[in-house]
Amino acid sequence: MLQLETLKLLADGRAHSEKELVKSLGLPAPMLSKYIHKLRQLGIKVESSSHQHYQLCCPIDFLDVQKISNNLKVSTADRIHRLEVFPALDSTNTYLLNAPIPDPSKMTVCLAEYQSAGRGRHGKKWNVPFGGGLCLSVGWLFNELPQNISALSLSVAVVARRVIGELTGCYPLVKWPNDLVWEDQKLGGILIETSGENENALHVIVGIGVNVSIDPTYLKKICDWPEGAIDMNSMVKRQFIKNELASRLIEDFFATLKSYGSFGFESHHEEFISAHYLNGREVVLSNGSSELSGTVVTVDLDGALVLKTGSSVRRVISGEVSLRSS
Numbered sequence: 001m002l003q004l005e006t007l008k009l010l011a012d013g014r015a016h017s018e019k020e021l022v023k024s025l026g027l028p029a030p031m032l033s034k035y036i037h038k039l040r041q042l043g044i045k046v047e048s049s050s051h052q053h054y055q056l057c058c059p060i061d062f063l064d065v066q067k068i069s070n071n072l073k074v075s076t077a078d079r080i081h082r083l084e085v086f087p088a089l090d091s092t093n094t095y096l097l098n099a100p101i102p103d104p105s106k107m108t109v110c111l112a113e114y115q116s117a118g119r120g121r122h123g124k125k126w127n128v129p130f131g132g133g134l135c136l137s138v139g140w141l142f143n144e145l146p147q148n149i150s151a152l153s154l155s156v157a158v159v160a161r162r163v164i165g166e167l168t169g170c171y172p173l174v175k176w177p178n179d180l181v182w183e184d185q186k187l188g189g190i191l192i193e194t195s196g197e198n199e200n201a202l203h204v205i206v207g208i209g210v211n212v213s214i215d216p217t218y219l220k221k222i223c224d225w226p227e228g229a230i231d232m233n234s235m236v237k238r239q240f241i242k243n244e245l246a247s248r249l250i251e252d253f254f255a256t257l258k259s260y261g262s263f264g265f266e267s268h269h270e271e272f273i274s275a276h277y278l279n280g281r282e283v284v285l286s287n288g289s290s291e292l293s294g295t296v297v298t299v300d301l302d303g304a305l306v307l308k309t310g311s312s313v314r315r316v317i318s319g320e321v322s323l324r325s326s
Contacts, residue, residue, distance in 0.1 A: 013059030043129030060131035071247035151303025
């Protein structure tokens with residue numbers, strides 16, 4: 001607990017003296033050094049000086065249930081069955097998959113400052129430093145299995161892009177099937193998981209991870225994209241408010257899930273096409289042990305990626321896509 005309290009004292013990004021910190025925490029200087037070491041092991045860059053001062057490289061905007069709730073519309077807040085924030089979890093998606101399923105037309109929400117087993121599609125790891133990213137998952141029960149459920153990640157990506165753009169003035173692109181991109185760098189990703197599927201109902205977990213405030217040297221370690229990853233602070237050139245982003249995403253995810261059973265991906269299709277990072281690009285699509293190269297033509301109304309491969313046109317429902325090197 002004192003490790004977390006140490007981080008909260010440093011969260012403003014200003015330099016704090018050792019004397020000030022040990023007095024506030026009520027512990028000896030050697031113990032403070034131990035906690036600082038543990039914070040660094042979590043990927044948090046804590047700078048220290050010969051004058052015995054400590055300072056975070058990137059300030060942390062701690063998630064707060066009350067701040068998030070206060071920014072929600074009353075009509076949305078009333079439909080949230082449970083909203084929880086944790087200092088650390090293995091995965092927000094996993095937590096909601098194992099939690100009680102919400103009633104129809106209600107939503108469960110889980111956020112964490114740190115995920116020890118954060119993941120993307122196909123089990124890829126995605127771990128960011130404590131407090132450096134927004135790790136958010138929402139749970140929803142569809143009474144009936146929606147058509148084109150595989151395209152839900154595309155709708156979510158469009159909504160996330162719109163929220164980020166409205167808050168910052170910078171609209172990222174979306175990369176089929178689940179990534180947010182800014183200037184060829186990965187800004188975030190989406191993971192959709194399901195449980196309890198039967199002929200009548202489907203429990204869906206929508207997870208999103210967005211890089212918010214992360215040291216550039218750390219970003220290079222966590223992304224295998226040619227141009228690497230970027231965070232929102234670098235994108236907008238200022239300190240970004242994480243709680244505000246959380247509130248807006250929860251708000252718009254609720255509206256999307258509420259309407260998806262009736263309208264599916266169609267209502268987001270045009271916006272997705274206009275913002276699709278891969279439009280007209282030469283790509284390589286990997287699906288298990290096979291690979292397919294071609295030029296991206298479009299994305300269909302059912303969410304399928306349409307590729308021109310030589311003299312033929314192929315529709316692809318799933319797979320990992322990368323730009324073909326020239």
